[in-house]
Amino acid sequence: MNLFKKYxxxxxxxxxxxxxIFVLLCIIILVSYQYSVRGxxxxxxxxxxxxxxxxxxxxxxxxxxxxxxxxxxSRQKIFRDVISGNRMFHGSSVNSLTQxxxxxxxxxxxxxxxxxxxASPPVDNIQYPVRYTELSTVYEEKWYQKIEEESSSWLGKRMVDTVAGNKPVISYGRKITTSRGELQSVIIINLDPLTLQGWLLGFSEQxxxxxxxxNGQEISSTSSTEIDRxxxxxxxxxxxxxxxxxxxxxxxxxxxxxVATTIPSVDWTLxxxxxxxxxxxxxxxMAKALIIIGAIAVFLAFIGTxxxxxxxTKPILHLASVMKTYDINQPSPELPTGYKNEFGQLFKGFQDLTSRSKMLYQSLDDQNRRQREAEIKALQANINPHFLYNTLDQLNWIAIERGDNDMSKMFELLGKMLRIGLSKxxxxxxxxxELKYLEYYLQIQKIQLEERFDYRINLVGNENYLIPKLTLQPFVENAVIHGFQDGRKGIVDIQVDEESNHLVIKILDNGIGLQKKSPTSYHLETGGYGIRNVKERLDVYYGDEASVEVMxxxxxxxIVKIRIPKVMEQEKGI
Structure with a gap:
């Protein structure tokens, strides 16, 4: 569906x-937001x-x-003496080491x-900051795996027994072995987790x-986020x-x-x-501010648009309204003036179109009027053929009864002319x-003028082309009446030829030729009136396609040269 054709x-x-504009603003806001977030x-x-x-x-x-x-x-002498067994293990030694x-x-x-x-911790193991444990139990501790293959390592977060109960600590363990690699002791330094938390807070409280x-176990944190698996x-x-x-x-x-970083020395993650x-x-x-600005911009764009x-659209709608209500019989509509752009060209074009339409309408009206007048004149020229045909038939019988053969022949030819002239x-x-009609007329003139007149009709081509009735007779009549008035022997030659799209009809005579006549005598001549009638009818039927030349x-x-378009019966539309 084409929206531009529907709405x-x-x-x-x-x-x-x-x-x-709305989409453009949305794209600007979205791109700005994305770039801002990324930045x-x-x-x-x-x-x-x-x-x-x-x-x-x-x-x-x-x-x-x-x-x-x-x-x-681990290198203190008293500690080395205790774990090596060089001294008797007694209370003063324990107290000294503990102290x-x-x-x-x-x-x-x-x-x-x-x-x-x-290997042999003291029996009385009071919960002091220094605590002693049986060495054999170290193998059961999970953290021992971290220092089993190394001399020392951070053990992570552990729980230890204190006077106040179990407390979390962060431990660092070191193995002490003999020269032969036998485990003598393990010393673990426990750090308070709050110490590491204090270190972290020391960099940034926020x-x-x-x-x-x-292992993913939390050692210290300043965040409330739970680190799950x-x-x-x-x-x-x-x-x-x-x-x-x-x-x-x-x-x-x-x-x-x-954002995280690895601490390689301890394999921890911060x-x-x-x-x-x-x-x-x-x-x-920023996006909210852009949206507010965009909303204001959209509102302004709405008003501006x-x-x-x-x-x-106002000039176009005005022109469309004028075109919708315009009638050919109304005065020319008033259109806005002062436009120098395409709207002015549209208005001027419409005014030119209405002017040409009125001229064409007037031309068609004149053409129809002239056609009607030509038809009326043609009918008047026939002078009621039915009445004349009946009258001529009676006169023909009278001439036959009296033995006037020439008169009878003339009546008969005139009757045939009337039959063609009537043409239903x-x-x-x-x-x-048309040529038969013309020949009947020429035969009448032949009977009247006898040896002083002769004619020839030569048709080359198809005789079924259409032609307006009584097109040729007025020219022949003009030649007979006016061309041979000095008593010479007259000859009329009619030639019909074909061109690609036209018929060319020539009427030649050997008369006195064209003479300058006064306006009064011209209007009194029947031939001149008939020729003018033919020209008007050809102009009505064919327009510029037909032409008449007399020279x-x-x-x-x-010589009379008549040129008309070739029209067959099935093409009849003139």
Whole structure:
């Protein structure tokens, strides 16, 4: 369905302009929002990556400090003597070892407690900051797998028994072995999780930072976001898909956007979780502002488009209304003036069209009037053929009874002329009948003038072409009456030829030729009136397609050349 053929131009023009502007504004708002979101996300993630790298480096340094503490503790002489068995294990030795390690715990606030696994721990194991455990039990601990193949490692988050009950700690374990590789002891330094949380908060109180170990267990966090298994799997997949030389990576989890970095020294993952809605809140505010501006722009576009549409369509609708109500008999309609553009051309074109239509209508009216007058004149020229035919028939019988054969022949020929002239009321007859009519007339003149007159009729081609009735007779009559008035022997030659689309009829005589006559004598001549009648009828029937030429011959006499279109019976429409 073509909308431009169904709906009014005003609605189409207004709808098209308004829809185009509306869609354009929507595209601008959408593209601006997308670019803004992308820019903010990229800027935020780049900033977060840089911050996470700094935090990771700082955490690495601080954790390496506690790794150093474990080395210092493991190398203390009293600790070496106790685990090597060089001294008797008695209360003073235990107190000394416990006192030394407790002092270290109290002097370094981040350290929560110290655990020592010995082959023969003291029986009285009170819950001090330093705690002793049977070495054989270490093999049953899950965290032991992390240091089984290594000398030391961070063990992640663990639960330890304290006076206040089970408390979470972050542990670092170190094995102490003999020269032959036999396990002598394991020393574990436990850090308070609040210490790591304080470290994270020290970088940014607003950032949602989360520190995970290599098993996905949360070590420390400043975020309220729960790290479930699905979250951790997305994180691992993103980490595995990043290039090997890159430490940072990004992942989108549900409504959160995560920027993470790997801490290689401990194989932990530090990440910052930012709600996606919070990240793009600035873009949303910008989008809302753009929507408000767009709504105002759409309203202004609506008004502007409406005004422009009315300005463009008002002249067209006015012209359409004039065209709808215009009648040929009414005066020319009044149209707006002053337009110098295409509207002015339309108005001028319509005015020219109405003027030409009136001229054509007047021309057709004149043509019909002339045709009716020509028909009336042709009928008047016949002088009621029915009455004349009956009268001539009676005169013919009288002439026969009196023995006047010439008169009888003339009446008979005149009757035949009347039969063709009557032609059942037809104005158009065949060329054959027209030539018969002409021959009957010439025979009458032959009887009258005897040896002083002769004629020839030569037809080349088809005799069934149509021709207006009484086309040739007035020219022949003019030649007989006016051409031979000086008593010479007259000859009339009628020639009918064909061209591609026309019939060419020539009437030649050897008379006195064309003479200058006074206007008075011209109007009194029957021949002149008949010729004028023929020309009018040919003009009515054929217009410019027909022509009549009358001129003097070089050797004396007159030539008449009549040229009319060839029309057969089935083509009759003139």
């Amino acid at each position: 009014r131009i005003r609605y189409l023009l207004f709808g098209s302009f308004f829809f185009f 903010i996300v990229n800027t935020s993630t780049n900033y977060q990556e840089d911050q996470l790298k700094l935090i990771s480096e700082d955490l690495t340094g601080k954790l390496e400090t506690f790794e150093g503490y474990s080395i210092v503790l 030394d390690f407790s002092n270290i715990v109290y002097s370094i606030p981040p350290i929560h407690s110290i655990e020592i696994f010995l 950032a949602n930072l989360v520190l995970l170990d290599n 699905h979250f951790y799997e997305n994180l691992i997949n993103a980490r595995d898909s990043k290039p090997e030389d890159e430490l940072t990576f990004q992942v989108r989890h549900e409504d959160d956007f995560v 990440m910052e979780i930012t709600p996606y809605e919070e990240m793009i809140s600035t873009s949303k505010r 409406l005004v422009l549409t009315r300005s463009f 009321g037809e104005s158009i007859i065949t060329l054959k009948n 003097n011959r070089e050797n004396g006499g007159t």
